[in-house]
Amino acid sequence: MRAVVVGARGEQARDLEGEAYARVEAVAEPMWAALGRHAGAPVRAVAVDAFARHATLSLADPARPGLRLTPAEFEAFVDVIAPVARAIRAELFVRTPDVAGAGPGEARFWDPLFAADAGGWELGRAAPPLVAWFSEHVPKGMQALVPGCGRGHEARLLAALEATVTAIDLSPTAIAQAQAMTPPGLAITFAVQDLFTRIGQRPAFDLVVEHTCFCAIDPARRDDYVTAVADSLRPGGMLVGLFYAHGRTGGPPFTTDRAEVERRFAPRFAIEQLEVAQGSTLIRHRQELFAVMRRR
Template sequence: MFLDEAYWTNRYNEKSTGWDIGSPSTPLKQYLDQISNKDLKILIPGAGNAYEAVYAFGMGFEKVHILDFSPVPIAQFKKSCPDFPVSNIFLENFFSHEGKYDLILEQTFFCALDPQLRKDYVRKMHDLLLPGGKLTGVMFAREFAHEGPPFGGSKEEYSQYFMPEFEILKLEPCYNSIPPRQGSELFVQLRKN
């Protein structure tokens, strides 16, 4: 399966967006609620409709950035959030993106990538984070019967990917998942080594 820009644009055009919950993810919303330093530079890759970015920006995080390589959600986001700085919106491939961030939020991006790209994902996340920067979010703690996306995995598998490049601060069952995902997500917080 070739998960290129055309594939994702087609999914948006067909409104086949099962990952889109229509609001910020509860684990990320509650995580953002705990951060007092509003000066953090934040990236949300594979942001889609970017509900977490809208929420963070509304809370005073002015350096929140979104990235997606499908023009459809980017255009929708610009229309629905006209006050969001255009300079903080990137229409590009994650693996080509250049920048340095204090925090990267993971929400249904990792599970959308071909599993063969997981090592590349880890390296790119490491490159994009400033020293001591964090990668925080949720990942599926289950396998899927269908051919993905989404692609699942396990705590043990994720540990093997991340351990060389990151200190694992949290990799545990998510207690505040949305009801349809209860018991099938891990809350992940990793710090760049």
């Protein structure tokens, strides 16, 4: 099977054979059944845009190359396409080996991943569910904090909507890349800072935006995460974010679920919205929770 994944680093393609083929094929059966019937032709190859959610899945057989789904068809079949996208990506994505002895609480864990452009989380843009939400809830004039900002996609989203943004990350490499990617004129202060150093500091923000920071920290520090973001917010300030609930063991990214988010955040936040995110990228389809919380 010819497999192509389009991700933040462009297109990766491989002919999946042997065990790799068997692993993907095992997951792909429901998709073949659904789309084979739909297309009226056998399917031989698949191309998925792992980081988007539109009609980029194409199926082809030698007789009918280039069959492409319309956006409506894509949405109709996304539940069977998403597991295949994840399986293909798992075959094609090779993560840089972890630095021996380094943990996710250390810059030396993250720096090489940014330097090698090997971060499996990298969307190359702000997460679509956050883009959608902030287009309707414009954060104009707010003081916003983005913890674990990485290359700064969410920071730029907020600043483009006229928030004043402080974007922090443990990794000097991430911050340097974020600064290099940010056009002049956006109100963003990027800083190399450990989120946990914000515990007990003067609350200075109206908004905290979470995107793959909570899942990146050691799960043993999750209550510290809640304290750090709550202490950063003025009373009534909002936490808006995505919580990765992929259900696999290990990490980072470390999974969570709705019950854990409620249990940990409820002491400091009124949870106004917590539901399966709409419009997630294909590989995170139905695996992230969208949350809006207000600091008590």
